[in-house]
Amino acid sequence: MKTILSIQSMQRVLSKQSSLKIGLVPTMGALHEGHLSLMRVAKRECDIVVVSIFVNPLQFGESADLKRYPRDLTADRKMAQAEGVDFLFVPKATEIVPQDLETKVSVDKVAKRWEGAMRPGHFQGVATIVAKLFLIVKPAVAYFGQKDYQQTVVVRKMTNDLNFNLKLRILPTVRESNGLAKSSRNQFLSEKERASSAVLYRALQYAKQAVQKGERECAFLKKQIESMLTSESAVHLDYIAFCHKDTLEPVLQVTRKIVLLIAVRVGKVRLIDNIILDGKC
């Protein structure tokens, strides 16, 4: 595995491999089992796997959150190497986001609600940097985790709208043994908070089972989930949203496949999770 530190050397190295199928796994580092699962599938499906590590300053609202975002390149390098990654692309923040960067990529409707409303500018930051990474690496396939559901919708819209000729693969959320979705931010949870956070998964599972048993009313499901979540005093609710799985517009009933999005705060950590609910099964 080669570690590549600049845009130019990434472009130079990849231009020699132009006939090969490149898979890109964009990450912000602090790699965990969720990222590794993406790398494994990329390894199986592509000739060359590039993992980018870039803590994107544009997608952070508060600079405090950016500052404390976990970074451990040595550990990341070991993990990526063990997965057979070919190139670890670790560009400098000042090269990807130079002071005179004036161009932004923004996505409208699907980026407006939910996380977009809670974190103004977040998805513009994501779309801009993902577009840049796509243009630098020119992958045939790019891999994202379903955990950041709205992000996958925004990236898909951007990819289609701008005519990026690549395939997106969205892979299932990897979870801790208590059901908590793997996230680099989980390391900031205390033992007690980690235990409380498991309620998110229980809530998603409850919704799934209720729908399987025939429940279709989102208002009813929402009420139930709300009381599950608020029964944990450490958990502060941001939103519970039942939405169309592609447009993210709210829906009232579980007809066909919809997505349930949940966002909470536990201590200083924000947690998001989601599940697809299928009213037809």
Add this chain to the structure above:
Amino acid sequence: MKTILSIQSMQRVLSKQSSLKIGLVPTMGALHEGHLSLMRVAKRECDIVVVSIFVNPLQFGESADLKRYPRDLTADRKMAQAEGVDFLFVPKATEIVPQDLETKVSVDKVAKRWEGAMRPGHFQGVATIVAKLFLIVKPAVAYFGQKDYQQTVVVRKMTNDLNFNLKLRILPTVRESNGLAKSSRNQFLSEKERASSAVLYRALQYAKQAVQKGERECAFLKKQIESMLTSESAVHLDYIAFCHKDTLEPVLQVTRKIVLLIAVRVGKVRLIDNIILDGKC
């Protein structure tokens, strides 16, 4: 020459030529000698020349201007063929700008002043469509005329900021015999208006000569040019701007190379033109 009518067939045809150097000349059709000069250079410098014809609805403010924009595909096709163009890419408006297009590319500072201020949304429309064309055609070189000077600055910023790995070639403005810059909109000028419009070129030439003779004060030059332009009663002034050639910020003196931008209205036609002034020569 093949005429290609859809994004997918353009991508399919070009994917077979991936080892060749592709030159792209993006146009809005109604081809004239200015466009043809770009094609000629592209033909000399590249293995494959793609000319796109797309009247971009996003870059028009008033729908009246969009509606009356000249279109003549038969004539365009003949001219492009005569220049040895390989592919004429003429996608449908509904394919490039579908109703659910939610992604926009915007450039900040260099797109704010001058044309950006006169035509809100114009450069966002340009940047979005040029980005899409770059992603569809994947040119090694893209050709633009210097006549739309601010457009070349905006496209260059977007190209660099988003890490498009391509070269921009900006070629000199081609002019009518009276000095009027070639433009598809010139056909809307009456004989009399066309004669009046020649004052733009005279003004640019006056500035060039004054600078060659040692004049450095933009305020003085501006006053002179203003009185030249307003001496033609058919000419209504939008702006006269002396600017840094890359940032387009106003400058007070002609030190090194700067750009002089002029925009006027003559009857219902808006005309823009520019010249580089070199305070060092």
